[in-house]
Amino acid sequence: MVTILDSYHVDLTLRRLTHQLIENHYPFQDTCFIGLQPRGIQVSDLIMKHIAELYPELPLKYGKLDITFYRDDIRSSLHVPTVTDLPFSIEGKKIVLIDDVLYTGRTIRAAMDALIDFGRPAKVELLILIDRKYNRQLPIQPDYFGKAIDSIITQKVKVLWEDQPSVVLY
Amino acid sequence: MQLSTKHLLGIRDLSAQDIQVILDTATQFKEVLQRPIKKVPSLRDVTIVNLFYENSTRTRISFELAEKRLSADTINFTASGSSVSKGETLLDTVNNILSMKVDIVVMRHSASGAPHFLAKHIPAVIVNAGDGINEHPTQALLDALSIREKLGTLEGKKVAIIGDIMHSRVALSNIYLLQKMGAEVTVAGPPTLIPKYIKESFGVRVEYNVKKALAWCDVANVLRIQLERQNHVLFSSLREYNLAFGITRKMLDDLDKEVFIMHPGPINRGVEIDSDVADSKQSLILQQVENGVAVRMAVLYLLAGNRDAE
Numbered sequence: 001m002v003t004i005l006d007s008y009h010v011d012l013t014l015r016r017l018t019h020q021l022i023e024n025h026y027p028f029q030d031t032c033f034i035g036l037q038p039r040g041i042q043v044s045d046l047i048m049k050h051i052a053e054l055y056p057e058l059p060l061k062y063g064k065l066d067i068t069f070y071r072d073d074i075r076s077s078l079h080v081p082t083v084t085d086l087p088f089s090i091e092g093k094k095i096v097l098i099d100d101v102l103y104t105g106r107t108i109r110a111a112m113d114a115l116i117d118f119g120r121p122a123k124v125e126l127l128i129l130i131d132r133k134y135n136r137q138l139p140i141q142p143d144y145f146g147k148a149i150d151s152i153i154t155q156k157v158k159v160l161w162e163d164q165p166s167v168v169l170y
Numbered sequence: 171m172q173l174s175t176k177h178l179l180g181i182r183d184l185s186a187q188d189i190q191v192i193l194d195t196a197t198q199f200k201e202v203l204q205r206p207i208k209k210v211p212s213l214r215d216v217t218i219v220n221l222f223y224e225n226s227t228r229t230r231i232s233f234e235l236a237e238k239r240l241s242a243d244t245i246n247f248t249a250s251g252s253s254v255s256k257g258e259t260l261l262d263t264v265n266n267i268l269s270m271k272v273d274i275v276v277m278r279h280s281a282s283g284a285p286h287f288l289a290k291h292i293p294a295v296i297v298n299a300g301d302g303i304n305e306h307p308t309q310a311l312l313d314a315l316s317i318r319e320k321l322g323t324l325e326g327k328k329v330a331i332i333g334d335i336m337h338s339r340v341a342l343s344n345i346y347l348l349q350k351m352g353a354e355v356t357v358a359g360p361p362t363l364i365p366k367y368i369k370e371s372f373g374v375r376v377e378y379n380v381k382k383a384l385a386w387c388d389v390a391n392v393l394r395i396q397l398e399r400q401n402h403v404l405f406s407s408l409r410e411y412n413l414a415f416g417i418t419r420k421m422l423d424d425l426d427k428e429v430f431i432m433h434p435g436p437i438n439r440g441v442e443i444d445s446d447v448a449d450s451k452q453s454l455i456l457q458q459v460e461n462g463v464a465v466r467m468a469v470l471y472l473l474a475g476n477r478d479a480e
Contacts, residue, residue: 069240074213118207
């Protein structure tokens with residue numbers, strides 16, 4: 001098992017991603033942040049916390065999206081559905097989708113399908129903590145990524161959200 | 171996450187965990203039904219036939235809507251107006267439909283055990299939408315979801331099933347489900363409409379006085395008098411039944427607690443339940459119908475995902 005990011009670097013990376021979002025979206029009037037259930041939520045929670053620390057006065061639109069029913073693999077594996085909570089209209093908004101690991105791109109494909117059912121956003125961006133490049137099965141690339149890694153299909157990448165978050169490859 | 175069964179033939183075959191998974195999935199589908207676009211693409215590659223050998227309003231519409239909300243292709247078959255009246259057998263009818271590449275069969279039949287028979291003889295997934303006086307599993311599941319929404323849990327809750335227990339598939343499915351989920355069950359009604367050995371067979375309480383049953387329970391599930399299944403006289407008249415066993419507003423007002431009222435429909439107003447009870451705030455009848463679509467979506471979704479599992 002190899003540690004790709006230790007807790008110090010996870011924190012550093014998330015703060016950098018936060019600043020990139022601020023650079024492109026400040027003051028967030030037309031921006032909605034959407035974490036993908038279940039594992040993207042930890043990333044999006046921390047990013048929202050960092051933005052709120054820097055700009056406590058700004059109202060942020062933050063939602064959670066479950067894509068279970070949009071997956072293309074229900075014949076091979078069933079996933080447990082979780083809560084979708086989008087307490088705003090996405091019509092004409094700039095959306096930032098947030099997830100932990102980008103791998104084949106199929107989850108993001110499903111997320112975009114799910115999103116379109118809620119309205120027509122002006123733009124959709126993708127923020128990813130770990131980008132497993134060279135493993136994509138669909139033409140999907142992140143707009144913001146924490147760290148890009150090379151890995152082979154038999155390996156697994158996992159973000160461990162304990163007291164000291166870290167990213168490991170095994 | 172997977173169901174332990176390939177078909178949904180009855181609550182009898184489900185484990186408590188299966189029931190939990192179905193109810194949890196249904197809760198998420200309820201959220202989907204609140205969205206501007208109430209449709210998800212999960213069952214895009216699935217074809218479902220609704221095979222109704224018996225009349226139905228709620229169940230048929232609810233199944234059809236659930237299938238459409240999941241993006242499945244659907245075919246509707248009703249026995250009247252089909253070749254059944256020319257003498258085609260059940261197995262022949264279904265095999266003909268299956269040769270048109272159908273994945274799931276939702277069926278209602280007046281003969282108890284008809285879906286079990288089909289499950290043995292054809293390769294499709296069978297969902298029982300009511301078979302004779304045996305089971306009506308999706309009704310019990312939506313009843314459970316409605317109770318869970320109101321009371322938070324089923325465990326330790328007291329449910330009275332009141333009315334025509336003898337001819338009711340809803341009663342049997344509800345008894346199985348409630349007991350598996352740790353609820354207590356009383357059946358109540360006239361002695362002629364309660365099976366003789368139900369207490370010994372199922373371990374339910376039996377009560378012949380509806381007022382006592384209401385005083386005991388948290389939720390009362392009132393059943394329809396099924397005149398179409400009664401071939402001899404089991405009570406003297408509908409009016410007399412109403413006087414002795416019908417649920418009235420006064421009965422509920424006399425209680426020192428709030429009892430929720432459910433009914434699987436169709437209601438015989440003024441027979442087993444009075445209008446001012448059926449339309450009251452305590453009535454969950456329309457919520458049951460709403461939950462029906464979500465529960466059926468959950469069942470179809472979970473069974474479709476289970477198709478290739480063996």
